Each structure stands twice: as C-alpha cells, then as structure tokens.
Amino acid sequence: LPLPRRLQAPSNLLHMFFRPEQFIARHAAAAPIHQVHMPGSSPWFTADPDIIDDVLVGRSKLFIKDRITRDLALVTGNGLLVSDGEFWRRQRRLAQPAFHRERIAGYADVMVEHAERLASTWREGQVLDIHAAMMRLTLDIVAATLFSSGVDRAIADTIGGSLDLIMARFSDPTYAFFPWLAGLPLPKNRRFAEARARIDGAIRGIIAARRASGRDEGDLLSMLLRARDDEGGQMSDEQLRDEAFILFVAGHETTALALSWTWMLLSQNPAAWDRLRAELDRVLGDRPPTLADVPALRYTDWVVHESMRLYPPAWSVGREALEDLELGGVPVPRGAQIWMFQWAAHRDPRHFPRPDAFEPERWDGDLARRIPRFAYFPFGGGPRLCIGNNFATLELVLVLATLARRWRPIVRPADRPRPQFSITLRPAGGMRATLQRR
Numbered sequence: 363l364p365l366p367r368r369l370q371a372p373s374n375l376l377h378m379f380f381r382p383e384q385f386i387a388r389h390a391a392a393a394p395i396h397q398v399h400m401p402g403s404s405p406w407f408t409a410d411p412d413i414i415d416d417v418l419v420g421r422s423k424l425f426i427k428d429r430i431t432r433d434l435a436l437v438t439g440n441g442l443l444v445s446d447g448e449f450w451r452r453q454r455r456l457a458q459p460a461f462h463r464e465r466i467a468g469y470a471d472v473m474v475e476h477a478e479r480l481a482s483t484w485r486e487g488q489v490l491d492i493h494a495a496m497m498r499l500t501l502d503i504v505a506a507t508l509f510s511s512g513v514d515r516a517i518a519d520t521i522g523g524s525l526d527l528i529m530a531r532f533s534d535p536t537y538a539f540f541p542w543l544a545g546l547p548l549p550k551n552r553r554f555a556e557a558r559a560r561i562d563g564a565i566r567g568i569i570a571a572r573r574a575s576g577r578d579e580g581d582l583l584s585m586l587l588r589a590r591d592d593e594g595g596q597m598s599d600e601q602l603r604d605e606a607f608i609l610f611v612a613g614h615e616t617t618a619l620a621l622s623w624t625w626m627l628l629s630q631n632p633a634a635w636d637r638l639r640a641e642l643d644r645v646l647g648d649r650p651p652t653l654a655d656v657p658a659l660r661y662t663d664w665v666v667h668e669s670m671r672l673y674p675p676a677w678s679v680g681r682e683a684l685e686d687l688e689l690g691g692v693p694v695p696r697g698a699q700i701w702m703f704q705w706a707a708h709r710d711p712r713h714f715p716r717p718d719a720f721e722p723e724r725w726d727g728d729l730a731r732r733i734p735r736f737a738y739f740p741f742g743g744g745p746r747l748c749i750g751n752n753f754a755t756l757e758l759v760l761v762l763a764t765l766a767r768r769w770r771p772i773v774r775p776a777d778r779p780r781p782q783f784s785i786t787l788r789p790a791g792g793m794r795a796t797l798q799r800r
C-alpha cells in the first residue's frame with residue numbers, strides 16, 4: 363500500500379503475519395532486490411538467482427549469517443548452522459568427513475529399518491497427525507545415525523520431547539522481531555531453558571560414555587570424536603555438544619517437513635501417486651528398498667525434488683553484509699540484512715512453467731542444468747551448503763519408498779494445512795491423514 367513511511371513497518375508486519383505467501387511473492391516480484399520496512403529491522407528481499415549466487419558464492423566472504431540466525435546461537439550453542447568466520451571453517455572441515463557419500467551410504471539400512479518399523483505399527487483406516495509421525499521417524503533416524511547404540515529409547519524421548527519445546531521457541535515469530543523477549547523471566551523462556559538443559563545433559567552423558575569406552579561405533583559421533591585439524595587439534599566436549607545439538611535440530615525437522623508436504627501433494631495429485639506406485643512395484647516388487655535401488659527410483663527422486671520446490675522446508679536464508687556494496691546494481695549498506703527466498707524463487711514461472719502445479723516429471727531430462735543454479739536451492743549453496751544434503755536426499759527417497767510401498771496416507775482437502783512461515787515451513791496445526799493399506 364502507498365502508506366507514509368512510518369506506517370509501512372507495522373503494515374508490512376501485519377501483512378507478513380496474515381498473508382505471508384502473498385507478501386513474499388509480491389515483494390520478490392517487485393524488484394530483483396529492495397528494502398522492506400519492518401519493525402526492528404528492515405531487511406532486503408531478493409529471489410533473484412544471480413544476486414543469490416553473488417551473496418552465497420561469488421562474494422560469500424563479504425557476508426555473515428543474518429541477525430535472526432545469529433540469535434539462534436543463544437539457544438542452540440555455536441554449532442555449524444549459526445557459527446561464522448574462522449571458527450565455522452575449522453568446525454566444517456572437522457565435520458565434513460562424517461558426511462562423505464560413502465559414509466552416508468552406510469546409513470541407508472538404518473533409515474529403511476526405522477521406516478519399516480513405523481509402517482508395521484500403522485493400522486488400516488487409522489487417522490493420525492502424519493507430520494508428528496514423520497517428526498518422530500526422522501528424530502529416531504538422526505539419533506540412530508548420530509549416536510547409534512549410545513541412545514536408548516528413554517534418552518531419545520527426552521531429546522525428542524525437549525526438542526519440541528525448543529522448536530516451538532524457534533518458530534515463535536515474535537522472538538524473531540523482538541529478540542530481547544528471550545531475556546525476560548517468562549514461563550515459556552523458563553520451560554525452554556529447562557528443555558535445553560535436559561538435552562545438554564543427555565548429549566554430555568553420551569559423549570562422556572563414548573570417550574570412556576573409546577569404541578568406534580561407526581556413527582557420526584565417532585567420526586566427530588576422531589576428526590583432527592591440520593595441527594592435530596580436536597573438538598572440545600563443548601564444541602562436540604554444540605555440533606551434535608545442531609545436527610539434531612537441523613537434521614530432523616527439515617526432513618520431516620519435506621516428507622509431510624510430499625504426502626499432502628501426493629494426496630492432491632492421484633496421477634503422481636499412481637506413477638510413484640508403479641515405479642515402486644516395478645523396482646522393488648515385494649521387498650523394502652536398499653541403497654542399490656536408489657538409482658532406479660527416478661520418479662521417487664523427482665517427487666522429492668518437486669515437493670521441495672513447492673514447499674521448501676527452509677523457505678529463506680539470511681545474510682548480513684560486512685561492508686557497503688552493490689547487489690544487482692543496487693547500493694546496499696554495511697549491516698544490511700539480506701533475505702533470500704526459496705519460496706519465491708522456486709515458483710518463478712520463467713524457470714518453472716505452471717509454477718504452482720505439482721509436476722514431478724518436470725525434473726526428467728536436464729531441467730536442473732538449464733535453470734540458473736539458484737533458481738532451485740532447497741539446501742542453500744556455496745561454502746554454507748547444507749552439510750546434510752546427501753544424507754537428507756537419501757533419507758527422503760528411502761523413507762518415501764519404504765512407506766509408500768505399504769501405505770497410502772491420504773490428506774483430505776478439508777485437512778490440508780496452510781504453510782506456517784516460521785524458521786522452517788511448517789504445516790499450521792499439524793497434518794491429519796487417514797491411512798489406507800495397499
């Protein structure tokens with residue numbers, strides 16, 4: 363609206379709260395990059411692939427994480443997702459080997475095993491919150507791959523329950539705009555601090571036990587414990603705890619969201635469901651998938667790609683400029699908060715004809731090579747590319763194949779949730795689904 367400047371910030375905040383899809387889409391379409399007035403901070407919005415390339419890759423050294431992400435460090439500790447500079451670089455180098463392709467391949471069986479176990483607890487006609495089920499599944503998978511035998515069910519439950527509280531705190535938009543709220547003695551802040559302390563205690567216990575036993579369990583924690591930098595230095599217990607914590611946070615909800623939105627999209631698009639089923643029947647027949655099946659599960663892979671195009675679990679990434687510079691020919695001052703939107707870039711009709719349609723087959727052929735590299739970036743890019751991207755992609759394909767082979771979770775039109783633009787793109791109020799046996 364053509365409002366006087368001092369009314370723009372509250373009006374924008376209301377618009378962002380009540381119609382976020384429209385708000386982001388409009389601002390992204392208005393200009394390749396421009397400043398949007400909001401209370402507290404006035405970020406610069408962009409969904410332009412070339413500008414995003416410039417920020418995340420070309421001149422990535424001139425940026426650090428944006429203020430909202432840095433504030434997360436107060437609650438998560440200083441793990442990879444939120445750290446910056448030399449500290450981040452060293453931690454990333456130490457953690458990277460744990461995420462090598464061959465290493466991740468070893469987790470395929472764990473992923474399928476957990477999905478099979480879930481599938482055998484389901485009952486015909488059961489109505490459930492499919493998002494809650496996916497959250498529990500991906501939490502179990504990340505716990506099993508990160509800590510393997512070090513985590514018994516009770517500890518996983520402690521971590522899961524406490525993590526729910528912490529994610530609720532992350533997703534509370536008031537904190538994003540008014541970070542000082544975190545310092546007040548509010549009941550929700552106290553509950554949050556207690557949850558954080560419980561997780562800390564659980565993770566510390568696991569690390570201490572592992573150091574004492576000295577055994578290599580073949581999990582991510584063993585890799586992190588062994589990792590050495592060029593000078594032979596290793597991570598301290600505190601650094602290990604922060605990294606383990608951030609892997610829990612970054613590694614489970616995002617993957618669960620991708621699965622949940624996929625179930626909704628498959629319910630809305632029966633033709634895509636039929637094609638997926640046909641592929642699973644052809645490739646797997648009557649058995650669960652293994653790592654060796656993954657290359658043949660091409661349609662399953664396109665479904666995952668297309669789902670993260672329409673509902674990117676990370677719907678934006680943010681950076682702060684360390685000096686005055688120009689982006690796309692526009693002068694941007696030092697300290698500027700740059701918000702880059704997957705949500706808008708992924709729906710740009712120049713790169714994705716019929717942008718709102720769920721068409722997995724659009725990923726057939728060379729689409730990924732034809733579009734600019736930041737027209738589609740569910741895992742970010744450049745040096746800060748998601749360290750778990752291969753892990754997540756493998757998990758998504760294997761879990762989807764394992765569950766869809768036996769069950770069809772149907773999300774009815776009346777139960778389709780609206781996306782809630784919190785730190786991640788969540789289904790507001792969960793996602794009700796009815797299970798139909800194959």
Ligand code: HEM
Pocket residue numbers: 442443444454504608609612613614616617620674675676679680739740741742743745746747748749750751753754
């Ligand atoms: C970073 C998305 C799964 C761990 C990121 C970033 C994005 C992202 C967009 C970059 C943020 C930025 O540039 O500011 C996703 C999505 C996932 C997923 C959509 C699932 C569908 C995972 C998994 C793990 C993980 C499974 C670990 C097991 C991390 C970590 C970082 C990160 C540690 C920070 C990396 C760094 O800055 O060095 N993720 N992620 N993510 N992700 Fe993921």
